Amino acid sequence: MGKTIALKVEALTKTFRDGGRKLVRAVDNATFHVEEGEVVGLLGPNGAGKTTTIKCALGLMGPDSGRITVFGEDVQSGYPGILRKMSAVLEGSRNLYWRLTVWENILFFSALHGVASSEDKAYFNHLLNLFSLEKKRNVEVRKLSQGMKQKTSVVCALARRTPLVFLDEPTLGLDVETSLELRTLLKQLALEEDRAFVVSSHDMDVIQDVCGRVIIMSQGRVVVDDRVSSLIDLFRTKAYRIALRGSVPPGLEERLRQEFAGASVAEIDSGTEVRVTLSEDDDIYRLMDILRDADAVIDEISHEEIDMEKVYLEVVRKERELL
Amino acid sequence: MNLGTVFLAVFRREWTMIKRYMVNSISSLMSVYLIFILIFMGFKSMSNYVMAGSLEGSLEGTVVGFFVWTFTIYAFSDLSWSLISEAQAGTLEQLYLAPCGFKWVGACTVLANLVFSLVPIMVLLFAMMATTGKWMNLDFVSLVPLLIITLLGAYGFGFALGGLALVFKRIQALFQIMQFVFVGFLIVPIRVAWAKFLPLAMGNSLIYTVMVDGARLWELPLNDILIAIAVGAAYLAVGIVIFSRCENVAKSRGLLGHY
Ligand SMILES: Nc1ncnc2c1ncn2[C@@H]1O[C@H](COP(=O)(O)OP(=O)(O)OP(=O)(O)O)[C@@H](O)[C@H]1O
Ligand SMILES: [Mg+2]
Numbered sequence: 057m058g059k060t061i062a063l064k065v066e067a068l069t070k071t072f073r074d075g076g077r078k079l080v081r082a083v084d085n086a087t088f089h090v091e092e093g094e095v096v097g098l099l100g101p102n103g104a105g106k107t108t109t110i111k112c113a114l115g116l117m118g119p120d121s122g123r124i125t126v127f128g129e130d131v132q133s134g135y136p137g138i139l140r141k142m143s144a145v146l147e148g149s150r151n152l153y154w155r156l157t158v159w160e161n162i163l164f165f166s167a168l169h170g171v172a173s174s175e176d177k178a179y180f181n182h183l184l185n186l187f188s189l190e191k192k193r194n195v196e197v198r199k200l201s202q203g204m205k206q207k208t209s210v211v212c213a214l215a216r217r218t219p220l221v222f223l224d225e226p227t228l229g230l231d232v233e234t235s236l237e238l239r240t241l242l243k244q245l246a247l248e249e250d251r252a253f254v255v256s257s258h259d260m261d262v263i264q265d266v267c268g269r270v271i272i273m274s275q276g277r278v279v280v281d282d283r284v285s286s287l288i289d290l291f292r293t294k295a296y297r298i299a300l301r302g303s304v305p306p307g308l309e310e311r312l313r314q315e316f317a318g319a320s321v322a323e324i325d326s327g328t329e330v331r332v333t334l335s336e337d338d339d340i341y342r343l344m345d346i347l348r349d350a351d352a353v354i355d356e357i358s359h360e361e362i363d364m365e366k367v368y369l370e371v372v373r374k375e376r377e378l379l
Numbered sequence: 380m381n382l383g384t385v386f387l388a389v390f391r392r393e394w395t396m397i398k399r400y401m402v403n404s405i406s407s408l409m410s411v412y413l414i415f416i417l418i419f420m421g422f423k424s425m426s427n428y429v430m431a432g433s434l435e436g437s438l439e440g441t442v443v444g445f446f447v448w449t450f451t452i453y454a455f456s457d458l459s460w461s462l463i464s465e466a467q468a469g470t471l472e473q474l475y476l477a478p479c480g481f482k483w484v485g486a487c488t489v490l491a492n493l494v495f496s497l498v499p500i501m502v503l504l505f506a507m508m509a510t511t512g513k514w515m516n517l518d519f520v521s522l523v524p525l526l527i528i529t530l531l532g533a534y535g536f537g538f539a540l541g542g543l544a545l546v547f548k549r550i551q552a553l554f555q556i557m558q559f560v561f562v563g564f565l566i567v568p569i570r571v572a573w574a575k576f577l578p579l580a581m582g583n584s585l586i587y588t589v590m591v592d593g594a595r596l597w598e599l600p601l602n603d604i605l606i607a608i609a610v611g612a613a614y615l616a617v618g619i620v621i622f623s624r625c626e627n628v629a630k631s632r633g634l635l636g637h638y
């Protein structure tokens with residue numbers, strides 16, 4: 057049953073000198089893996105170490121310690137031949153020659169990977185059609201809109217037909233419709249071609265839609281590594297919405313906040329609404345105690361609708377608290 | 380790894396870029412020619428005595444020296460500039476993802492640039508000969524190997540400076556200074572004992588012998604050729620070592636993608 061492991065990161069650590077003497081731990085003892093055919097989201101606040109992790113895996117940065125293997129082969133000892141298995145859209149930087157056309161870029165970068173047969177070219181055309189870029193085929197990249205450039209970068213990465221693809225912020229600058237398109241395409245490609253994708257994004261809708269599993273990093277450490285569905289289930293049982301009769305009891309919000317970070321109390325048409333996320337199993341009793349002390353009358357208790365964004369924010373908030 | 384595919388791809392990329400930047404390429408060639416005209420006019424207004432610093436102080440020496448200078452500057456700057464501009468543009472990291480290794484992509488770039496710079500440089504040479512009325516011996520069988528030997532040293536500098544640019548970024552000034560240093564390498568008379576070990580100098584002197592004295596490659600002193608090869612290879616090797624060191628530093632500090 058066991059699927060092939062596409063990427064394995066073991067105890068990866070990478071530090072940078074921050075101008076002067078200070079050391080920045082960009083990646084701190086990170087361990088995770090990605091299986092073939094899996095789409096894994098790499099999340100975390102700015103500076104969490106996502107890009108650094110990706111670049112270490114690609115051999116663009118040398119790690120301080122730890123081990124990265126791609127399809128069982130050690131990246132450092134297998135470099136640069138191991139790159140045959142990987143491609144990437146890198147964040148922020150331009151991944152394309154602006155003076156070359158869309159088609160010329162695709163041909164050039166895939167040829168570097170030795171992908172240049174006529175069957176490959178048919179595949180490039182297939183990708184251009186999928187991404188609705190066929191009309192822009194012979195247009196210089198500098199004349200494309202931001203979103204089209206981004207899509208072309210993604211096509212260039214996919215065109216190399218590698219079994220492992222890193223996409224660092226692939227939906228940055230895409231309009232809603234194009235972003236939706238890209239999500240559908242990624243899911244389709246992962247399913248049809250059994251490739252592994254590592255997608256880093258701040259757009260939780262994209263992550264929830266595309267990724268089966270997410271890895272959340274914070275301060276260089278992996279703090280969550282779980283299936284999206286189980287995370288949402290887990291948080292659904294922890295996030296409560298409580299409707300109270302009448303106006304907001306004085307001091308309730310402060311009292312709740314002391315116990316449960318991120319709790320909110322708001323006045324709504326039918327009375328008062330309390331939103332709170334619990335962390336321990338017996339927190340519910342403490343919550344009830346506080347409500348009773350405030351003489352609140354409970355109308356309704358329900359589980360809050362949870363999406364990836366709420367899960368993510370909750371995880372990040374907790375991490376901040378631990379500091 | 381299929382290096383042929385990589386070379387073809389790089390070759391095609393260079394050719395497309397040249398076509399897209401045609402105006403640029405032509406105007407840079409024109410400006411090189413203008414510099415030569417200035418030197419030529421200066422030369423005519425001065426006695427040979429003043430110009431004794433250049434190869435034997437002859438007009439031929441100036442033409443040959445300028446020719447070799449342009450050729451080596453093209454090679455040197457193509458290499459370091461393409462590294463700098465790719466790092467600036469952000470495509471460098473993508474080149475580092477090539478499974479054959481970046482060094483081979485770089486080598487293919489160097490080779491393609493060499494091939495594409497031959498035509499403009501020959502045009503320039505003819506323009507210079509027509510301007511001065513000094514028609515020299517263009518024995519390509521003898522010249523091409525000597526030019527390539529002379530280029531080795533220039534590529535060494537190209538790699539070294541390109542590597543330094545990856546780590547230290549703002550080294551444009553050093554880059555411009557190098558162009559003048561190259562002039563120095565070319566005008567030091569080879570009679571000076573240590574001049575033999577300067578990059579470019581020995582090759583330049585051999586090229587002079589071919590172009591002005593009409594010697595064939597096999598009539599040249601074997602010793603001199605061997606010295607030129609050894610010196611060129613040594614500078615190239617040092618350049619590549621410096622580049623590799625800088626590459627490692629750039630990777631450990633995460634500088635490949637920044638500029
Ligand atoms: N080349 C570098 N030199 C010095 N410090 C760096 C370098 N690259 C990254 N860092 C530092 O390492 C940490 C992690 O950065 P990284 O780019 O990996 O974060 P990220 O998770 O990708 O963030 P973002 O969401 O903003 O893209 C940050 O503190 C950053 O300042
Ligand atoms: Mg990043």
